[in-house]
Structures are given as structure tokens and as C-alpha cells.
Amino acid sequence: MKLIIRMMAGVSGPWTAISARHCVPQALSLLLVSLMLAGCSTSNLAILSPASGFATGQRDLIYFAIGLMLIVLIPVWLLAFWFPFRYREREGTRGHHPEWTTLPWVEAVVWTVPAIIVAIIGYTVWLETHRLDPYAPAPSQGTAVQIDAISLDWKWVFLYPDGRGATVNELVLPVGRPIELHLTSDTAMTSLFIPGLAGQIYAMAGMETELNFQPERAGMHIGRNTQYTGGSFPDQQFTVKVVSPEDYRTFLDRLSRNGSSLSEADYYELKMNRHTSPVREYSTYPNELFQSVIDTYCSSNCGRRQTEPGSHAPQGANPEGTAGGKA
Amino acid sequence: MTFLGRLGIDSLPFYSPVAFAGAATEVLAALMILALVTWKGWWKPLFRDWIATVDHKKIGIMYLFLAGVMLLRGFADAMLMRLQQAMALNSDGYLPPEHFNQIFSAHGTIMIFFMAMPFLTGLINIVVPLQIGARDVAFPFLNAVSFWLTGAGAALVLLSLVIGKFSTAGWTAYPPFSENSFTPGPGVDYWIWAVLVAGAGSTMTGINVLVTILMRRAPGMSLMRMPLFTWTALVTSILMVFAFPALTTSSAMLALDRTLGFHFFTNGDGGNMMNYANLFWIWGHPEVYILILPAFGIYSEVVATFSDKRLFGYTSLVFATAVIGVLSFTVWLHHFFTMGASANVNAVFGIATMIIAVPTGVKVFDWLFTMYRGSIRLTTPMYWTIGFMVTFVIGGATGVLLAIPPVDFLMHNSVFLVAHFHNMLIPGALFGFFAGFSYWFPKAFGYRLDETWGKRAFWAWITGFYIAFMPLYALGFMGMPRRMEHYDVAGWQPLLITAAIGAVFILAGIACQIVQLYVSWKNRESLCDTTGDPWDGRTLEWMTSSPPKPWNFDRIPTVHSLDEFAWRKETAGFVDEPGAPDVIALPKDSLLPMAIGASAFIFGFAMIWHIWWLAIMALLTILAMLTATGFTRDSGLRIIRIENRDAARAEVASS
Numbered sequence: 001m002k003l004i005i006r007m008m009a010g011v012s013g014p015w016t017a018i019s020a021r022h023c024v025p026q027a028l029s030l031l032l033v034s035l036m037l038a039g040c041s042t043s044n045l046a047i048l049s050p051a052s053g054f055a056t057g058q059r060d061l062i063y064f065a066i067g068l069m070l071i072v073l074i075p076v077w078l079l080a081f082w083f084p085f086r087y088r089e090r091e092g093t094r095g096h097h098p099e100w101t102t103l104p105w106v107e108a109v110v111w112t113v114p115a116i117i118v119a120i121i122g123y124t125v126w127l128e129t130h131r132l133d134p135y136a137p138a139p140s141q142g143t144a145v146q147i148d149a150i151s152l153d154w155k156w157v158f159l160y161p162d163g164r165g166a167t168v169n170e171l172v173l174p175v176g177r178p179i180e181l182h183l184t185s186d187t188a189m190t191s192l193f194i195p196g197l198a199g200q201i202y203a204m205a206g207m208e209t210e211l212n213f214q215p216e217r218a219g220m221h222i223g224r225n226t227q228y229t230g231g232s233f234p235d236q237q238f239t240v241k242v243v244s245p246e247d248y249r250t251f252l253d254r255l256s257r258n259g260s261s262l263s264e265a266d267y268y269e270l271k272m273n274r275h276t277s278p279v280r281e282y283s284t285y286p287n288e289l290f291q292s293v294i295d296t297y298c299s300s301n302c303g304r305r306q307t308e309p310g311s312h313a314p315q316g317a318n319p320e321g322t323a324g325g326k327a
Numbered sequence: 328m329t330f331l332g333r334l335g336i337d338s339l340p341f342y343s344p345v346a347f348a349g350a351a352t353e354v355l356a357a358l359m360i361l362a363l364v365t366w367k368g369w370w371k372p373l374f375r376d377w378i379a380t381v382d383h384k385k386i387g388i389m390y391l392f393l394a395g396v397m398l399l400r401g402f403a404d405a406m407l408m409r410l411q412q413a414m415a416l417n418s419d420g421y422l423p424p425e426h427f428n429q430i431f432s433a434h435g436t437i438m439i440f441f442m443a444m445p446f447l448t449g450l451i452n453i454v455v456p457l458q459i460g461a462r463d464v465a466f467p468f469l470n471a472v473s474f475w476l477t478g479a480g481a482a483l484v485l486l487s488l489v490i491g492k493f494s495t496a497g498w499t500a501y502p503p504f505s506e507n508s509f510t511p512g513p514g515v516d517y518w519i520w521a522v523l524v525a526g527a528g529s530t531m532t533g534i535n536v537l538v539t540i541l542m543r544r545a546p547g548m549s550l551m552r553m554p555l556f557t558w559t560a561l562v563t564s565i566l567m568v569f570a571f572p573a574l575t576t577s578s579a580m581l582a583l584d585r586t587l588g589f590h591f592f593t594n595g596d597g598g599n600m601m602n603y604a605n606l607f608w609i610w611g612h613p614e615v616y617i618l619i620l621p622a623f624g625i626y627s628e629v630v631a632t633f634s635d636k637r638l639f640g641y642t643s644l645v646f647a648t649a650v651i652g653v654l655s656f657t658v659w660l661h662h663f664f665t666m667g668a669s670a671n672v673n674a675v676f677g678i679a680t681m682i683i684a685v686p687t688g689v690k691v692f693d694w695l696f697t698m699y700r701g702s703i704r705l706t707t708p709m710y711w712t713i714g715f716m717v718t719f720v721i722g723g724a725t726g727v728l729l730a731i732p733p734v735d736f737l738m739h740n741s742v743f744l745v746a747h748f749h750n751m752l753i754p755g756a757l758f759g760f761f762a763g764f765s766y767w768f769p770k771a772f773g774y775r776l777d778e779t780w781g782k783r784a785f786w787a788w789i790t791g792f793y794i795a796f797m798p799l800y801a802l803g804f805m806g807m808p809r810r811m812e813h814y815d816v817a818g819w820q821p822l823l824i825t826a827a828i829g830a831v832f833i834l835a836g837i838a839c840q841i842v843q844l845y846v847s848w849k850n851r852e853s854l855c856d857t858t859g860d861p862w863d864g865r866t867l868e869w870m871t872s873s874p875p876k877p878w879n880f881d882r883i884p885t886v887h888s889l890d891e892f893a894w895r896k897e898t899a900g901f902v903d904e905p906g907a908p909d910v911i912a913l914p915k916d917s918l919l920p921m922a923i924g925a926s927a928f929i930f931g932f933a934m935i936w937h938i939w940w941l942a943i944m945a946l947l948t949i950l951a952m953l954t955a956t957g958f959t960r961d962s963g964l965r966i967i968r969i970e971n972r973d974a975a976r977a978e979v980a981s982s
Contacts, residue, residue, distance in 0.1 A: 045804040047737050058733045065731060069724045072688055076695065080716045083698040087634070088705060097700040101637040106696060111643070114688035118727075122678040125731050129674035132733035136670070188504035189600055191665060191740055195806030199736025202666050204601070205503065205594040209667040226740035226808040229504050230428060230495055234811045297595035 046195035138178035138214035148290040151190040154236035165255030168280035169238040174248035181211040194223035206297030215242040235276035332937035381467035390449025397441040404434035413827040415813035428495035435498025457868035460545025465538040473528040475924025480525025494518035502592035520931035533567025547886035559624030562652040574610035608659035622759025634701030640693040647686035673732040680730035707781030711762035722750030743803020769856040780843035787836035795829025798822035865893035
């Protein structure tokens, strides 16, 4: 956060000095943005204060790319104010050289410098896209917690491992263990996103997608559907509680002692009741509920744990990728 | 099905007072215009000089008029949205979801298809034939048909406010949400048929511009002597020809799903919405460059003219344009990195996307170095151009961020994305169109635009842009998704209020532009362009009178150099050699293009409301008119012989 503010301050500084005459409004608004960013505590900027290795790696990529691109941006900003000022029309023709229309080394520089920057970012993209692939298991020693998520109008149903209960609009996760979220949709296409914890992936009917991440600290997050689906789309959000492994076990125990079970009729009612829902907890859910939701839309060729597009090969953990990716 | 399909009294907008007020405003405005035309007795000249015209300059002006009207409508939508989001913390604001969802769908559709496309098509229409020394486009009749089809599409969108509702499925109409099971009713059908009808027009425009530039250049104008605006128009037309069929296909398939119960993109029954996303963006990404390349061409013309220098790195700029054109077809998947493709696929498309930043960066530096050692006149078009360069690179940088798949997983579907593409399309494309509008206005209308009001408009627009969209970047970092009718995060509201204030600045900018038009029209005597060359221009369009005669040039010029007109002015002792007497053939005016457009409108309307008999009749009418056109024995040429050719020569020699 400090980094980005320093960058913006560095940009607006010389900028305002050189051409105060021409660019007061732009400079003001840039200043305004810096102030706004500075005014927000980082906790407001969920994406810049990540709580999982994946989210940290994703955020660091942002800083890295912005830093590199400033190599191009700062000269553009300086020249865009300096040239019109320096070469403005005035008495005499001082400095006017209409014949100056090409210079090979300048052309070479303007092609190669951006090309080199893009090559560097591109190389990083190749590595990081694989390291931060949402399908790749989070690099960790622990066994993954597999949770199924079903998107409905306009709520989420979460099914905990081994039939140990289900929740609506509430996701409880243990800290320090890899999470493997399997997604599908029982409505239009949606996208599950937990800012600060995990990037998003679409949930589509008749298909299964996957999101891997590992929470590093306990805390609360808001997850939501970001893909517009009409109606109460703005309300399709859920709380995410990242708790200690002990608390997670306590939660599962409480869930299994809860007594109320999610029957197929209950699920059907949840699905047809096209509103958001308060948090609900169930001790059991029908076997293979997740698969049967997929099968509703896909009678053939979509077996369990097969993903669309089918080309997706299981990704092994990158041996170098450690949790909490370094900048 | 009844006689009127699903049309009924309940189709009128009584569901929301705001929608009703909007509809009433629209109907009243239409009635007032009709009354004014009748009262002033303008019907006859309107039909004779405008509606029946096949003159590329007049068609261009009509495109600009359409773009202006739709800009007002699209901006009204933007204001309503900004106001709603500024208010709607833990409340429903003043717009019900049903209405808010229509508004953002209409805003996107209108701004892309019915504001930006007509704006750039209008400028290309007016300028390209003049820049290449042609008498008209290659297919003038087709040109008029394209315009009226675009108009028919726009009319369908405007009508949706009064009869029925517009789509609530966003401007991309992603299935399965846009399928009958989620959005029944005529809304999505309005979107489909408006896009299909206008898209047909755009495809034909692409063919027309492509053939015109390749076949109708003046003698001596080799490809590498073409002005840069013509080059960008050429690449844009190629993109139109190859990209628009993908849009036509995907919307037609969606129409089959919705109207005849097909299952291309449905949930289940073998449908697959991922195919739609691919098809749509195979059009959609080139479309971004269709919009932005002509603006790049305008900036090139403006910066060279007002720096009094030839463009720096002309060859680089041509190659950069062509490279962007080719690469634009290789990046569509970056619109849905989050669909679950493998890391290999995502990485390849991410890197391909970033590569486009290279030629784009080259262009920016070439424009900057064109100013270097120039003699710069800071006119309104130059203001837009410099404002563009400073602002556009921010959008470029955020674009590179979004092209990194792991970053896109955080920013996809957020208002950061909204800020990014507005950053590309407002300073990138729209500022360019405004620059081109003030630059070529004297050519089209014969008098210059008022500079003071033009610069006021610029300052209001650019200030408004920063205040309206920088907060959205910040909100994206806070995790705010796009298309939120209401929200419950108190931290978002101050930034959304700031954004709404930015929209008010932009409103002031638009008001300045309207005042500018009025003031310029009032002072048209003193702003009159008598020479045809008000800016000391460099290219052929400034060699003829303002406005040009219907045949553009008394004699088609022979081209000796890049920036031919500047070359002629600089080459001492240049005398244009007299050629053979010119016989000028002009195409005959026709009301058929308008009739075809009107029938397409009726056809679209009938398809939307399931009035099958009317749809069939409208379609047959179009076929009959096209057939009749094919049987016209008289080639429809009006022959004009120019007797006094010396006048044109004298003009060049004296300047």
C-alpha cells in the first residue's frame, strides 16, 4: 500500500511542477486518488491485504507489473507536457525542425523498451499463471479440505466433506490447511470470489470448476457472486470464517449435532425460492447431491471430478512455490 | 398467438416512474421534432437533401447526428446509474432492480453500437474518400443502406423505453441468463434484433470502406502514401468484415434459442454457454480496436497538422496499426480467464494480450516525437490529443494488469474492469472522435467550431473523467463487483459519491459542446472557412472547398508524396499538370435505402413481439426492394462535366 502511494506521489510531483499551467485538473484528480487510497485503511482494500498465499502472490504481481510499467508511463507523462510547452508556436521559428521526421535509434528504443518490459512481464505471467493456477493444489503438507459449493438464486450452498453437514451462505474454513473448493451452479453462470482469500472462478450448470487456496490467518471475509444474474444478484454473498483447526472441528461437531438435515425437498425449496437466504446449517445432506446437481444438466460425458474445458490436466504443486509467495 | 403477438397494453412502462418519465420525454421530443419540421416546412428539403442522399459526406453527417443523439441517451443512463449507486447503501436507492438492470444494459449497448460505431463510421464516411482523392465510396447505395440499418437498430433501442422493456442481461447478453428460462419477455429480443440489424449495417460498412480504400485511391497514392487516418480506417474495415459475422452468428443463435426453442447456449439439453462467450468475444475484442484504431488515426492527423511537421515514424505507425489489427484476433479468451481453462491456455492468451501493448506504446511515443521540434498550435483537437496521451496510458497499464491471469482472478467482474475499459474508450476512442469532430467540422460544414467553448468542454470532460473513474479503480481494489443495484459496504459510498460528482463534470462537458455548436453556428460568418484549408492541413481533404462539392474534386489530384497537400505547398514552382477534361459520374439519389432500413426496423419489431405475419411481410418487402434495385437498368448516374477547371488549380497555386 505504501509502495503504491509513494509511486503516485512520485508521479504527480514532477508532473505538476512542469506544467502547472496546463494540467491543474489532472494533477488535482490524481492527487485526489492518492488521497483516497491513503485515506482508506488497507483493511478496506481487501485485495491489497491478502490472507492467503494465493492472494498474496496475486497482489504482489500487481505491484511488480505497475512498477515495471512506470518505466514507460513516466516518460510519456513528462514528454506529453514538456513537448507542447517547449515547442509551442511563438514568434520566430526557434526549435522548429519540420524535417525531423525519423531517427532510427529513437524508433529502435520505442520498440525495444516496451518489448523488453512486456517480455519480462510475459515471462513472469507464464510462471505465475502456473504457480497461482486455481486448479493447482495449494502447496502444503496437510491434506486438502474438499468442500462443494452450489450456486443458487441468490445464495450459496456449501457441502462439507464426508457428509458432515451443509451450510447456506456461510463458509467455515480451518486456517493453515489447503482448501479445495468444487463449484457448480444450479442456475445461470455465476462466479465465486472471496476478496483477500481466493481469486474467482465461474460456476456453471452441468460442469464442475475448482478453486484451491490456503488461508494463512484467522479472520472474517465476505465472499460473493460477481457474475451478474439479475434479481437479487447484489445480495448473493456469504460470510467466510477462517478459524483455528480446533474451532473448525468444533464447528463440524456442532453442525453434525444440529439435528436438521437437508433433504432433497429442502434443497428443491431452496432452489425455487428465488431470494437470498439467512445463514442456515444442516447436519446431513443427500449423498451425491453435488453430482446429481451436475447431472441435472449433463446426462452424459460429465463424470465426477472431470472439469470443463476437459483439457485441464491436474496440476502438480510447483516445487518452488511456497505458501505466501514472496515479492 | 394473437394478431399482435405478445404486444399488449401492459407493455407500456407503468412499472417505474423513472422509466415512465424517460419514455414520456422521448415521445415528447419526437413529437416536438416532427412538429418543428412540419411547421418550418422542412419535410421536402429533408427528404430531397438528406433522406434520399447517397452522398458519402451527407451520410457521414447523418451518422454524426445519430451518434450525438445516442450519446445524450447513453449519458443519461450513465447519470442515472451513478446517482443510484451513490445513494443505494443498504437501500434500494430510487431505481428498482428491474429498471437499473435495463439501464446498464442499455448504456453499454447504446454507447458501443449506437454512439461509438456511428461516430467513427460518420468520420470515416466524411473524410476517407476525400483523403484518398475519390469522388465517393465504392458503393454509395450500400453506404446509405448501412446507415439506415444502423438507424433502424438505434430506433429499436429507443423504442424499447416506450414499448416493453429493454434487456436486463447486460450489453454482452451472456447466456444462460439471457435465455428464456431466466429472462423471458421481449427485453433480450430487443437487444438481439437491434444488434443484428445494426451489425448487418456495420459489416456492409466494413466491406464498403475496405473496397473504397483499396480501389478508389487517386493516381500516385500508393499504400505507403496514404494518410494515417486512412490506414486506420483500412485496418478497422478489415476487422469489421472479419469480426462482425461472429457477433451476427452468436446473436442469431441466441435468437434461435429464445424464439424457436433451440439449445445452443441453454443450461442442459446439450447447450453450452461457453460457446457463446467465445463467439461473442471473437467479435468483442476486435471491436475494441474497431473503435480505437480510427481514433488513433485521428490523433495522428491532428498531431502532425498542429505540430506543422510530418508524422514521426510514419512507417512504424503503419506497421503498429497492422500488428494491432492482426493481434486483436488472438486475445479474446482474456475476457474469461475465470472460466476454468488450463494455466497453459490462460498464460498464452495473457501474454498475447500484453504484446498488443508494444505497438500501442510505440504509437504514443511516435505522436510525442512528432511534437518534438514542431511548432505546436494548441487548438481544441490538440487538447483532446494531449489529454488522450496522458490518460490513455493509465488505461493501458491497467489493461496489462488485467491481462495477467492471476490478477484477473481478483479484478474480473469488478468496477476496476469497468474503470479500465472506460479509460480505454473515453480518452482512447471518444476523445479521438471529439478531436476529429472539431478538426474536420469546417470541412463538413464550412465553418470552424468555437475554440473557447471547445476548450471548456475539454477541461470539463477530462476533469470529470478522472473524478468519475479513478474512484472505480480504488473500489475495484476494495472488491466491489460491477452491476450492483445496491450494496451494504459503507466504505464504498464516499467513492461512489465522488464518481457521481465526476459524472456531473462530464455533463458540464456535454453542455459546453452543445453551447459550442450553437455559438459556432451563430458566428458562422466570422468562423467561415473560405479557403478549404483552415488549419494549414497536410492531406488531400484540405485541397478542396469546405464543404466540398458533391463530386469532391473538380479534378482528381495526382499524388506525388506522403502528405501530398503539404508537399505541394512546400515544393516551390509546383504546377499541377492539366489532364484530360473530367467527366464526373454521380450516383442517383434514392429513397430505397431508407425504405429498406424502415422495413428492417419493422421486421425487428415484429420478431421481438412475435408478430409473425408482420415479420414475414417486412422480410418480403426488403427482398422485393433489393431485387428491384438489381433490375434497375438505368445505372443511375448523373453526369456532370466541369467546364472551368482552372478555378481549382488557381486555388492550389495561390496557397
